[in-house]
Amino acid sequence: MEFSIKPGSPEKxxxxxxxxxxxxxxxxxxxxxxxxxxxxxxxxxIIAHGDMNGKAATTLLLHNVxxxxxxxxxLLGLGKSTEFKDKQFLDAVRAALRAVQSTGAKDATLYVxxxxxxxxxxxxxxxxxxxxxxxxxYRFDRLKSKAEKxxxxxxxxxxxxxxxxxxxxxxxxxxxxxxxxxxxxLAKDLGNLPGNICTPSYLAAQAxxxxxxxxxxxxxVLEEKDMLKLGMGSFLSVTRGSDEPAKLITMEYQxxxxxxxxxxxxxxxxxxxTGGISLKPGAEMDEMKYDMCGAASVLGTLQAVAEMxxxxxxxxxxxxxxxxxxxxxxxxGDIVTxxxxxxxxxxNTDAEGRLILCDALTYAGKxxxxxxxxxxxxxxxxxxxxxxxxxxxxxxxxxxxQELLAAGNQVHDRAWQLPLWEDYQPLLDSNFxxxxxxxxRAGGTIxxxxxxxxxxxxxxxxxxxxxxxxxxxxxxKGATGRPVPLLAQYLINRAAANN
Ligand code: BES
Ligand code: MN
Ligand code: ZN
Numbered sequence: 001m002e003f004s005i006k007p008g009s010p011e012k013x014x015x016x017x018x019x020x021x022x023x024x025x026x027x028x029x030x031x032x033x034x035x036x037x038x039x040x041x042x043x044x045x046i047i048a049h050g051d052m053n054g055k056a057a058t059t060l061l062l063h064n065v066x067x068x069x070x071x072x073x074x075l076l077g078l079g080k081s082t083e084f085k086d087k088q089f090l091d092a093v094r095a096a097l098r099a100v101q102s103t104g105a106k107d108a109t110l111y112v113x114x115x116x117x118x119x120x121x122x123x124x125x126x127x128x129x130x131x132x133x134x135x136x137x138y139r140f141d142r143l144k145s146k147a148e149k150x151x152x153x154x155x156x157x158x159x160x161x162x163x164x165x166x167x168x169x170x171x172x173x174x175x176x177x178x179x180x181x182x183x184x185x186l187a188k189d190l191g192n193l194p195g196n197i198c199t200p201s202y203l204a205a206q207a208x209x210x211x212x213x214x215x216x217x218x219x220x221v222l223e224e225k226d227m228l229k230l231g232m233g234s235f236l237s238v239t240r241g242s243d244e245p246a247k248l249i250t251m252e253y254q255x256x257x258x259x260x261x262x263x264x265x266x267x268x269x270x271x272x273x274t275g276g277i278s279l280k281p282g283a284e285m286d287e288m289k290y291d292m293c294g295a296a297s298v299l300g301t302l303q304a305v306a307e308m309x310x311x312x313x314x315x316x317x318x319x320x321x322x323x324x325x326x327x328x329x330x331x332x333g334d335i336v337t338x339x340x341x342x343x344x345x346x347x348n349t350d351a352e353g354r355l356i357l358c359d360a361l362t363y364a365g366k367x368x369x370x371x372x373x374x375x376x377x378x379x380x381x382x383x384x385x386x387x388x389x390x391x392x393x394x395x396x397x398x399x400x401x402q403e404l405l406a407a408g409n410q411v412h413d414r415a416w417q418l419p420l421w422e423d424y425q426p427l428l429d430s431n432f433x434x435x436x437x438x439x440x441r442a443g444g445t446i447x448x449x450x451x452x453x454x455x456x457x458x459x460x461x462x463x464x465x466x467x468x469x470x471x472x473x474x475x476x477k478g479a480t481g482r483p484v485p486l487l488a489q490y491l492i493n494r495a496a497a498n499n
Contacts, residue, residue: 001137002156003130003174006109007164010070011038016105016154017061017072019096021115022047023081024054030162031111032075038067043075054078056088057095061103070109074099078115086412089117093129097136101153109158113170122166123173126159128412130177131485133157134185140192140478176308180411180488183304184481190296191471191479195272195289200320203269203295204247207318210299214306216255222248227359234338235359238352239321241276241329246321248360249295251302253314256498261370262313263494265302265487266360268353268376269295269320276323276349277331284473291353293470293479294375295320300484301491308488310495315367319356323349335433339363340455345433353378354451355437361455371400372461373490374452375483381444383468390416391483392465394449400462404490413485415464424450 056079211219439447
């Protein structure tokens with residue numbers, strides 16, 4: 001799919017399909033008014049006859065509208081103009097994209113930047129429409145013996161601009177949105193791949209490919225023997241039961257000057273989480289192939305950053321392995337020594353994410369980071385707390401927390417902050433080691449974050465628990481590509497603040 005910005009009024013466009021908005025009650029958007037005027041009230045007559053009432057996310061496709069050079073006009077219902085916010089805009093745009101995709105139009109020109117979304121500007125409308133276009137056309141059919149043909153629908157999408165003044169800024173916005181969408185696609189593809197294909201070695205190969213495609217990215221892969229030398233006893237305890245070799249992947253993107261401290265992103269890369277000896281119940285266990293979505297989001301974000309050429313230094317770190325039961329697997333009660341020197345009593349082998357992350361967090365210190373953000377499908381408790389809408393956010397520094405929350409709000413990939421208070425720390429006390437790896441059922445998301453906090457004392461750090469947001473279950477089962485938008489937007493904002 002190709003995207004472009006097309007200045008000019010809609011009645012002058014020669015397009016396969018022009019899309020304009022109508023509010024409930026028949027009020028026309030600015031673009032719809034221009035069309036209606038040129039078409040001598042053809043549109044307002046149709047509305048008056050009751051064929052389009054402007055109800056939210058409804059559409060009406062018209063052919064051969066008088067005096068309009070475009071082949072089709074799609075009227076898009078927007079709902080009540082007083083209630084036109086993020087969700088209403090997104091629902092409407094998805095409906096429009098689906099409607100346009102079911103036509104034979106070769107291209108479509110969308111007038112979305114003139115829609116008055118409360119608190120949002122033209123750039124926001126463009127970004128969200130690009131992300132929605134990728135979302136509605138995404139298929140993961142490479143493992144079906146016959147690929148489902150998806151050739152229908154326009155290959156080109158133009159953003160019509162009645163007011164051409166913002167043209168140059170919006171061009172950058174558009175390019176960045178496409179880079180984010182590509183990053184999300186990479187994250188989704190990796191997430192959706194099954195555990196027998198997407199192994200730690202497969203993720204390492206993907207990271208090496210990213211380094212080959214982008215000169216600005218240098219990838220290195222550490223093997224188990226290297227991790228042993230580094231003293232990563234915690235990480236290695238998780239992979240003990242698996243026949244697949246664990247990998248520690250680092251990807252260094254250099255877009256700023258050498259001296260600039262990097263922002264480090266760490267992604268949990270459990271390519272399958274059986275729970276280990278503390279075996280998970282069978283129902284929906286297949287979804288634990290998604291336990292590497294943190295890693296996938298790091299790969300997707302680094303790709304986006306490279307595609308955008310952001311003037312920043314970013315390091316991606318991915319600890320990746322399987323969590324399997326076997327005769328060599330770690331047992332409940334086993335005590336291991338982490339790279340930091342702190343000892344951990346493993347009371348539940350299913351709390352493995354924190355065990356691989358803690359060593360990666362210590363390793364991150366080697367990069368003298370400005371900021372470290374880890375991203376992990378860490379706890380089922382986070383799904384209970386926040387559902388599938390918001391990711392859980394924790395930070396040891398309030399400015400960083402606010403910046404990440406703001407980035408998420410900006411790009412509609414939202415997070416919600418939870419407390420990291422010291423008062424929770426005693427729940428991790430162990431009789432036999434420096435700490436235990438679980439804190440009990442109550443506040444399970446918080447105690448998991450508190451565990452990680454014990455390894456991040458030397459730098460500014462935030463943790464995103466994406467257990468509820470990285471994939472969808474049920475009929476629409478599939479990876480979402482989150483939180484690539486949040487992370488990419490945060491980095492865009494950081495780059496802008498530097499310059
Ligand atoms: N990968 C899971 C977390 C998870 C579970 C994410 C379900 C999404 C859906 C993680 O490794 C895990 O098993 N966590 C345990 C921790 C517990 C043993 C303290 C959990 O959440 O049950
Ligand atoms: Mn687990
Ligand atoms: Zn897990």
